[in-house]
Amino acid sequence: MLHFSASLTRLLGELKKLPGVGEKTALRLAFHLLKSPANVHALAESLVEVGSRVRFCSTCFGITEADPCHICTGDRDSALLCVVEEPQDMLAIERSHSFKGRYHVLHGALSPLSGITPGQLNIRELMERLEQGGCSEVILATNFTVEGEATALYLARLIKPLGIRITRLAHGIPLGSDLEYVDLATVQRAMEGRSEV
Amino acid sequence: MLHFSASLTRLLGELKKLPGVGEKTALRLAFHLLKSPANVHALAESLVEVGSRVRFCSTCFGITEADPCHICTGDRDSALLCVVEEPQDMLAIERSHSFKGRYHVLHGALSPLSGITPGQLNIRELMERLEQGGCSEVILATNFTVEGEATALYLARLIKPLGIRITRLAHGIPLGSDLEYVDLATVQRAMEGRSEV
Numbered sequence: 001m002l003h004f005s006a007s008l009t010r011l012l013g014e015l016k017k018l019p020g021v022g023e024k025t026a027l028r029l030a031f032h033l034l035k036s037p038a039n040v041h042a043l044a045e046s047l048v049e050v051g052s053r054v055r056f057c058s059t060c061f062g063i064t065e066a067d068p069c070h071i072c073t074g075d076r077d078s079a080l081l082c083v084v085e086e087p088q089d090m091l092a093i094e095r096s097h098s099f100k101g102r103y104h105v106l107h108g109a110l111s112p113l114s115g116i117t118p119g120q121l122n123i124r125e126l127m128e129r130l131e132q133g134g135c136s137e138v139i140l141a142t143n144f145t146v147e148g149e150a151t152a153l154y155l156a157r158l159i160k161p162l163g164i165r166i167t168r169l170a171h172g173i174p175l176g177s178d179l180e181y182v183d184l185a186t187v188q189r190a191m192e193g194r195s196e197v
Numbered sequence: 198m199l200h201f202s203a204s205l206t207r208l209l210g211e212l213k214k215l216p217g218v219g220e221k222t223a224l225r226l227a228f229h230l231l232k233s234p235a236n237v238h239a240l241a242e243s244l245v246e247v248g249s250r251v252r253f254c255s256t257c258f259g260i261t262e263a264d265p266c267h268i269c270t271g272d273r274d275s276a277l278l279c280v281v282e283e284p285q286d287m288l289a290i291e292r293s294h295s296f297k298g299r300y301h302v303l304h305g306a307l308s309p310l311s312g313i314t315p316g317q318l319n320i321r322e323l324m325e326r327l328e329q330g331g332c333s334e335v336i337l338a339t340n341f342t343v344e345g346e347a348t349a350l351y352l353a354r355l356i357k358p359l360g361i362r363i364t365r366l367a368h369g370i371p372l373g374s375d376l377e378y379v380d381l382a383t384v385q386r387a388m389e390g391r392s393e394v
Contacts, residue, residue, distance in 0.1 A: 004288065005262045007246040014240040019229050025217070030247075031285050032216050034260065037248055043211040044244035049204040050230070051237040063231065065202045088228050091201065 008034075056087075059129070061105040061122050063087045077101045079136040083126065083155065085109050085143055093141065101139075104129065109147035110154055116147075118154065126155070130162055137165040144171070205231075253284075256326070258302040258319050260284045274298045276333040280323065280352065282306050282340055290338065298336075301326065306344035307351055313344075315351065323352070327359055334362040341368070 008030060015026040033040045056062065057069035064070070071094075080101025084090050090103050106121040130138070138159055142148035156166050171189035173182055182190075205227060212223040230237045253259065254266035261267070268291075277298025281287050287300050303318040327335070335356055339345035353363050368386035370379055379387075 004260050004266075005247075005251050007243065007250045007262065008260065011240075011243040011247045014236070014243045017233075017236055017240075018226050020222070020225070027285060027288075028217070029215050031283070033244070034247070034251060034284070036214075039211070039214055040244050040248040043208075043214075044241045044248065046204065046208040046211045047230070047237050047241035047244070050202075050208045050227075051234055051241065053204045054202050054231060063201050063205065065204065069201075086228070087231070088224060091224075 056105075060090075060103045061087075061107060061125070062090050062103055071102060078134055080139065081129070081135050081137070082139040082141050084141045085148060085151070089141065089143070099139075101137075106142070106151065109142055109145070109151040111147045111150075121151075123155070123158070127158065130159060130164060135164055137167060139167050139169070141169055253302075253304075257287075257300045258284075258304060258322070259287050259300055268299060275331055277336065278326070278332050278334070279336040279338050281338045282345060282348070286338065286340070296336075298334075303339070303348065306339055306342070306348040308344045308347075318348075320352070320355070324355065327356060327361060332361055334364060336364050336366070338366055 011030055011033075012023075012026045015021050015029050016023065021029070033043070053065045054063055055065070055067060057064045057067055057072055059068045059072040062069055062071065077100050080099070081104055082090075082093060082099055082101055083104045083106060084093065085106050085108060087105055090105055093099050093103075104122065104126050106123065106126070108116055108121050110116055110118065110121070129135070138155075140152040140155055142151045142155075152168060159166055170193060171186065172193055173179065173186065173190045179187070208227055208230075209220075209223045212218050212226050213220065218226070230240070250262045251260055252262070252264060254261045254264055254269055256265045256269040259266055259268065274297050277296070278301055279287075279290060279296055279298055280301045280303060281290070282303050282305060284302055287302060290296050290300075301319065301323050303320065303323070305313055305318050307313055307315065307318070326332070335352075337349040337352055339348045339352075349365060356363055367390060368383065369390055370376065370383065370387045376384070
């Protein structure tokens with residue numbers, strides 16, 4: 001590629017750093033961009049804009065352009081705090097319109113194998129928020145992976161002494177799914193958590 | 198998304214214009230970029246660089262930073278001309294190190310259904326190059342799709358009167374493939390084109 005254009009080779013290198021983008025995809029994206037100079041310009045501009053404007057909220061560590069973010073300053077129920085791993089998890093919950101409290105983004109989950117310890121997550125900041133009082137329930141919405149479950153367990157032990165109610169999202173059959181294709185463990189959890197009609 | 202950040206929403210819009218990037222992938226890319234500000238900057242910079250430096254060669258219409266490109270000015274066999282649909286096809290042939298002549302990029306293939314007519318491809322420029330003389334063989338390396346085959350046929354008829362040899366890449370079984378998984382038509386073509394051992 002070097003023979004064709006040094007700047008194109010550099011762009012390919014940058015594109016390959018993106019998740020799920022390999023040699024072939026990078027080439028496809030680059031050639032697509034080459035065909036539409038207006039898009040190249042717009043993409044570059046919006047990258048610069050995001051790079052300079054978007055930051056993390058100093059209270060909840062979610063994504064925002066104004067600090068503190070509109071959720072931390074907005075008219076939300078401050079007695080409810082939802083703890084998530086990543087900003088995109090916060091987005092997923094916001095999209096569901098099922099939660100009217102505030103958030104706290106850990107920016108990761110405990111993972112001793114990858115060397116992620118409590119000190120690298122925003123756990124100290126979470127405890128400081130909780131110790132200020134005013135919060136009656138913490139929803140631990142970390143992922144349902146080994147790391148997410150471990151993080152939830154760790155946080156639950158840490159928060160318990162504060163006398164705050166600690167909850168976790170319900171397990172069960174996803175909406176619209178065929179029972180025969182749902183995995184064993186999920187069916188077991190759904191059976192345990194069955195409710196009166 | 199709008200509530201979180203206007204600039205992020207804009208970036209998502211730009212990312213979704215890329216081929217194979219939908220809502221979910223755009224989100225994944227954007228959040229990945231947010232986590233590495235250095236990459237955002239480098240990507241934006243290399244986009245701007247590509248946008249300003251990379252152009253099409255005025256002779257072969259391939260991708261280049263210098264016009265004419267290094268293949269058109271280089272020490273190549275000018276009696277051989279390989280006609281391809283897109284710059285990436287040129288790249289594929291260059292990578293194979295199997296061709297030492299020059300190229301001509303059509304930037305598309307004839308497709309009446311999509312409204313692509315001969316006037317929209319670099320066919321007039323191809324004929325001008327051939328009429329200048331010095332070329333003894335044209336390799337029609339358009340894709341083996343309906344559009345590519347039609348384009349090759351169209352070009353063959355156009356070039357025939359010039360008395361230049363016209364060839365097409367060989368059909369056959371791809372290297373390393375299991376005969377049982379190769380499609381019927383390819384096996385037929387490979388049988389027709391069988392060669393003495």
